[in-house]
Amino acid sequence: MTTYDLLATCASGIEALVGKELKDLGYETQVENGRVRFSGELKDIARTNLWLRTADRVKIIIGEFEAKTFDELFEKTKALPWDAYLPLDAEFPVSGKSHKSTLYSVPDCQAITKKAIVDKLSTVYHRRGRLPETGAKYPIEVAILKDKVLLTMDTTGPSLFKRGYRTEKGGAPLKENMAAALVMLTNWRKDRPFHDPTCGSGTIPIEAALIGHNIAPGFNRSFLSEDWDWFDEAIWEEVRTEAEAEADYDVELNITGTDIDHRMIEIAKRNAVEAGLGDTIQFKQMQLADFTTEEEYGVIVANPPYGERLLDKEQAFELYKQMGEVFRPLETWSKYILTSDLDFEEHYGQKATKKRKLYNGYLRTDYFQYWGKRPPRKNN
Structure with missing residues (x-):
């Protein structure tokens, strides 16, 4: 079975709670600002999505590297095994954020990341031109902090706070x-x-x-x-x-x-x-x-x-x-x-x-x- 590097993201200030939840579920953790790292197989992705009470999302880490130029971002993104995650018809919107980094233009970082993934998949699937993107959704995020790039894929969809029981809300609902x-x-x-x-x-x-x-x-x-x-x-x-x-x-x-x-x-x-x-x-x-x-x-x-x-x-x-x-x-x-x-x-x-x-x-x-x-x- 494949083991994945995973992230449970959360609101600032409750990282330790998410870390404790994961430890109670049996995982080794590394607590960081706004997220907790752990690893697991597909069953662990399903299990943590089902059980985490205080997290926002469970994400798969696709790759991490340093990039100070757009060429670096493109080549290092393209080198990742995207075909192991994304089928030919995958819909993969790319969101982004950048903080204290040389590559500060988020729209450019998103566009280059998208282009690199398309390039990789086109080569693997022997496809010319645009990819269909008519299938299931695989949201990708490129996050850059102090020139360190983190590429993740969301497994959750609508945030984990959306339990499904809230038929109506008040004027200022608490998540x-x-x-x-x-x-x-x-x-x-x-x-x-x-x-x-x-x-x-x-x-x-x-x-x-x-x-x-x-x-x-x-x-x-x-x-x-x-x-x-x-x-x-x-x-x-x-x-x-x-x-x-x-x-x-x-x-x-x-x-x-x-x-x-x-x-x-x-x-x-x-x-x-x-x-x-x-x-x-x-x-x-x-x-x-x-x-x-x-x-x-x-x-x-x-x-x-x-x-x-x-x-x-x-x-x-x-x-x-x-x-x-x-x-x-x-x-x-x-x-x-x-x-x-x-x-x-x-x-x-x-x-x-x-x-x-x-x-x-x-x-x-x-x-x-x-x-x-x-x-x-x-x-x-």
């Missing part, structure tokens, strides 16, 4: 893989209560439920590489069958989501049903100020509407103050709040135990963490 990251950065365990007081369309509670039930996040969607004629359909069937067997549908979870907007609660309920989790999560219309609980050692995760999103700043500040008043008495609960307001602690009324910088799209945010008291140790 599913970022919601999963927020849950995975907490101390939540499936035997403890989980609550999202500003749940919107329900993404954070749904991702928590997928984690709690050990359901593969990509189980109900398809992937671009399923259309490739050299990627055996039986491999995809095998990994889906294995994922189905690993899901724990019997575990009882205590997951709730509330929101002031009744329309968002209805959307959240529909999304949960679409994800197969309609009976797992309790969604309810409620003002944040009305939240009370007798339960202990739970976890609150909130992505409140902040200034750049839905509320004006004064409304956001009032909401943060209210959060502090409602959450502070819950001494055994841990609270995790994502916002782009770096002065959040001042309005909340308490210094965070820990802060973590994350990017919600291109927006810089901080994840403010308030750790609750630990439960007493059980005597054996």
Whole structure:
């Protein structure tokens, strides 16, 4: 079986999470900015597409080399074994990016990369003129950083955050893989209560439920590489069958989501049903100020509407103050709040135990963490 050099790409700030996910799946990893390297066979490509919760894409590394001239870029690209990946009728759009490199014109780099691949395939397939490009899609990216060229091919298609359960969104939706990251950065365990007081369309509670039930996040969607004629359909069937067997549908979870907007609660309920989790999560219309609980050692995760999103700043500040008043008495609960307001602690009324910088799209945010008291140790 062929072994491929692979990349799992991700948002800045959660590379370590993606690395941990891959290690938990049994892979050796190398964590870099915005991506994690690993290697595997075709089954591993299918498996990681199906299981990675916090990554964006799984890509095959076709080649890496240094290039400071367009001639170098052309010749070194052409020398790669493109025919091992691209059939005669392959549709292969080329995207690109360049940073701190001699070859800074991205359109030129894309055009030269495309020309080099066409040249190689035309020679191998004894074809003159244009290639048909009428078959399956094989997206290529040429990425140049400090004159080092990285050529990759996307196996995923639409980003991994597109789980397929979101029937409708709110005004400023959180991507599913970022919601999963927020849950995975907490101390939540499936035997403890989980609550999202500003749940919107329900993404954070749904991702928590997928984690709690050990359901593969990509189980109900398809992937671009399923259309490739050299990627055996039986491999995809095998990994889906294995994922189905690993899901724990019997575990009882205590997951709730509330929101002031009744329309968002209805959307959240529909999304949960679409994800197969309609009976797992309790969604309810409620003002944040009305939240009370007798339960202990739970976890609150909130992505409140902040200034750049839905509320004006004064409304956001009032909401943060209210959060502090409602959450502070819950001494055994841990609270995790994502916002782009770096002065959040001042309005909340308490210094965070820990802060973590994350990017919600291109927006810089901080994840403010308030750790609750630990439960007493059980005597054996």
